[in-house]
Amino acid sequence: MKKNYLFTPGPTMVPPEVALAEAQSMIHHRTPQFSQIFYEVSEDLKYLFQTKAGDVFTLMSSGTGAMEACVANVLSRGNKALVVVSGKFGERWAELCKCFGIETITIDVENGKAVNPQDIETALNKTRGINVVFTTQCETSTGVVHDIKSISPIVKKHGALLVVDAITGIGVHQLLMDEWNIDVAITGSQKGCMMPPGLAFVCVNNSAWSVIEKADLPRYYWDFRKMRKELKDKTTPFTPAVSLVMAMKAALDMIKKEGIENVWKRHARLAHATREGAKALGLELFAGEYASNVLTAIKAPTGIDVDKIIKKLRDETGVTFTGGQDELKGKMIRIGHMGYVNDFDIIVAIAALEKGLYEAGYPVEPGKGLSKVQSLLVSKK
Amino acid sequence: MKKNYLFTPGPTMVPPEVALAEAQSMIHHRTPQFSQIFYEVSEDLKYLFQTKAGDVFTLMSSGTGAMEACVANVLSRGNKALVVVSGKFGERWAELCKCFGIETITIDVENGKAVNPQDIETALNKTRGINVVFTTQCETSTGVVHDIKSISPIVKKHGALLVVDAITGIGVHQLLMDEWNIDVAITGSQKGCMMPPGLAFVCVNNSAWSVIEKADLPRYYWDFRKMRKELKDKTTPFTPAVSLVMAMKAALDMIKKEGIENVWKRHARLAHATREGAKALGLELFAGEYASNVLTAIKAPTGIDVDKIIKKLRDETGVTFTGGQDELKGKMIRIGHMGYVNDFDIIVAIAALEKGLYEAGYPVEPGKGLSKVQSLLVSKK
Incomplete structure (x- = not known):
């Protein structure tokens, strides 16, 4: 399915x-x-x-x-x-x-x-x-x-x-x-x-x-x-x-x-949870303090082929992330969270990220990113 | 409906x-x-x-x-x-x-x-x-x-x-x-x-x-x-x-x-029937021997406000014809018959044309155009 x-x-x-x-x-x-x-x-x-x-x-x-x-x-x-x-x-x-x-x-x-x-x-x-x-x-x-x-x-x-x-x-x-x-x-x-x-x-x-x-x-x-x-x-x-x-x-x-103000707030909230979820997995972000709420760009961990992870997740699970373009190819995973996206979508995104990294041999404790995201989402409006 | x-x-x-x-x-x-x-x-x-x-x-x-x-x-x-x-x-x-x-x-x-x-x-x-x-x-x-x-x-x-x-x-x-x-x-x-x-x-x-x-x-x-x-x-x-x-x-x-050849033939057949249907109602065509199979452009009969007919049909019956553009405004009715169109659509188009003309006071014998179209469509592949 x-x-x-x-x-x-x-x-x-x-x-x-x-x-x-x-x-x-x-x-x-x-x-x-x-x-x-x-x-x-x-x-x-x-x-x-x-x-x-x-x-x-x-x-x-x-x-x-x-x-x-x-x-x-x-x-x-x-x-x-x-x-x-x-x-x-x-x-x-x-x-x-x-x-x-x-x-x-x-x-x-x-x-x-x-x-x-x-x-x-x-x-x-x-x-x-x-x-x-x-x-x-x-x-x-x-x-x-x-x-x-x-x-x-x-x-x-x-x-x-x-x-x-x-x-x-x-x-x-x-x-x-x-x-x-x-x-x-x-x-x-x-x-x-x-x-x-x-x-x-x-x-x-x-x-x-x-x-x-x-x-x-x-x-x-x-x-x-x-x-x-x-x-x-x-x-x-x-x-x-x-x-x-x-x-x-x-x-x-x-x-x-x-309401447009609520739309902006929702994106800020989901983006924050995604960033924190990624950090809880020991990942580094690309944009730091300038990070937009459109997507979270995660730096490829050393020795991990992120494009392979992205391809495998997309073809096997239907979860589509994107990689870097042009000179940034192979250097990042981009997780978009804009538009028709809610709390449970972020849960799915982080679950897929954990799964992809785990299967690629990156040291992930399954559920660690999810727990972080869930704790943020249930406690914040 | x-x-x-x-x-x-x-x-x-x-x-x-x-x-x-x-x-x-x-x-x-x-x-x-x-x-x-x-x-x-x-x-x-x-x-x-x-x-x-x-x-x-x-x-x-x-x-x-x-x-x-x-x-x-x-x-x-x-x-x-x-x-x-x-x-x-x-x-x-x-x-x-x-x-x-x-x-x-x-x-x-x-x-x-x-x-x-x-x-x-x-x-x-x-x-x-x-x-x-x-x-x-x-x-x-x-x-x-x-x-x-x-x-x-x-x-x-x-x-x-x-x-x-x-x-x-x-x-x-x-x-x-x-x-x-x-x-x-x-x-x-x-x-x-x-x-x-x-x-x-x-x-x-x-x-x-x-x-x-x-x-x-x-x-x-x-x-x-x-x-x-x-x-x-x-x-x-x-x-x-x-x-x-x-x-x-x-x-x-x-x-x-x-099959593309059959698509061309179908359009030729439907366009021919439409033209003959219009002529059977005593209407004159705009394009004569150069008429395309895309649409039939019919000249506005003298004294008939064709744009009013088009508007009334569209708003009351949902049948949409178009009139002339720019300097041809008020001078024609255009009946398109391209794409997803079959015999029965042409029957509907001519029925609507008869109805519109009849209501506008143009002398129409209801069914005359339809009979012509039907006789052509049932006898020709």
Whole structure:
């Protein structure tokens, strides 16, 4: 009886309510019936991004598509971009900017650490005339969370726009679009939103429009101006992913019912228990004090082939963790705990971790991690 | 007991087998489990495009996204494009080329007519050095089908690439990628493939790669080179829409079981019956001899508000037709009959058409269109 337990950095587990909403009878997108659903989803997305002033657009793409859309909409030829690179997804911002011919300065942050906001100030002082600062909220490749709240005033002081990849942040960590003065933030459906992959969401605050209106990079499918125009009519410029939008309605209903503050708290609680469970097994964490609540990145113990453990657990038990990417390959186990995850899922994750390590010959006392996790979960709300 | 009957140009009706496949338990995309499904889908897509030599890429976007991907991959700065414009979707090719700064020459075809392949020859002779010819196979805005088979050798003779928007053509009309020597063709999931919207498919033949490799327009999310590299490893460069890919497997299984030639024949048969049914009601068709089997575009009878009929039928009975777009608004009723459509669906469509016209005061003898359709359907295989 193998079940799929997805402790991955996305796609994450999908509630049956959401999966079945996706299987509803198909309707045409140019109808009042669809417009009503799309309108409700778009309004609920404002709650998710904690914005009243901004618009939230629904893109039919992966998160990378939404990143490209940001680059194509906020930059113009001859502009300069500053990118915070603390892993694979920060690198992607830089690659995208360069692909569009933009002069790109990077702040390279040590793996497992968050950027020091002062380093952004220094970089903005060193290179004058930077138009846009791109950063990641949660870097899933290393499990780090950046302090967007402290970064924002520095960027604004220098008159630049702040664009945040919150693909794995939204619905997990607090992100206050309006209060923190973020210009553009994005997320994807297959993370905290508990959805299958297929949709990405872009929140554009009022402050960004003067730049977007005048920007001159080529954009058609990604054009935020067209999206804003159509959103006023409760629709999209091009055929939307109807079934995914219907599923998103169900997912957002669940988030609203729990309350976004409770969603953030739940993730903090589960992440804390996971970290402590791993430490109780004598494991070292990758991200230390900068650890995000999205996933727990555990350093591979010396002499243990963690990729083999991950593969064996996945194929034999259905519990899916992920390893390190690129230069971090073989160096970590990443346990995702975002979205449709509760106490008992963390118990399962730690049980599987113990089992995998035990079978690989790492000295584990079975139940030691579990006891730690259980003691934390039963005593804390 | 209102049911959704989608006689629309996409999204089209989704078989329950496909919708429920979409609701399957989520799996991670970087696993052998997903790779196996993705590989099978990619192989089956070759059958759909009738190619052995080409690669078929699965994009997470609408059809327009796939169109942008083609433009960004086959053109370079300073290139010239020739675009066949016979309606809204031909226009879209031209808009995209211009958006990317490409010198764009259009052949404007009269509404309701197909392009004369000789006009393409003339245009290619008149403007030397055209790099790419873009055309539509089925123009859903007017219900016309273009003769791609005759267009292809003309384009090849002039050394240009041929890129075909077969978004509504594939899975309805014959399209032979290899035999007709098409360089690039695209389709979308929500048309002949009987799927929800969310995926687009691009077939790239070997002939196009030397151009794609050297092309210099900015491309990242749309980069065919990255897609080809990842397809060899049975995966995608960015997170794919896992649930839609699983549903696509179910849809392709149905198409393979019926046989693609039978799929084409079925559409020809149903389209013929629909056209004759409409004519039996004294209605005039928009496309005449160039009518595609994707949809039947019927001219609005004088003095009849067809948009009101469409709205009333949709809201009261769930039967969804569409009207004309842009300058054709109010001038036509479009009855789609592609994908998951059988004889009895056509009976329902004509019954609804009769009802709508009757209630709007158009002189209809109830059952006249139905009798015509039924007589054709029972007597012809």
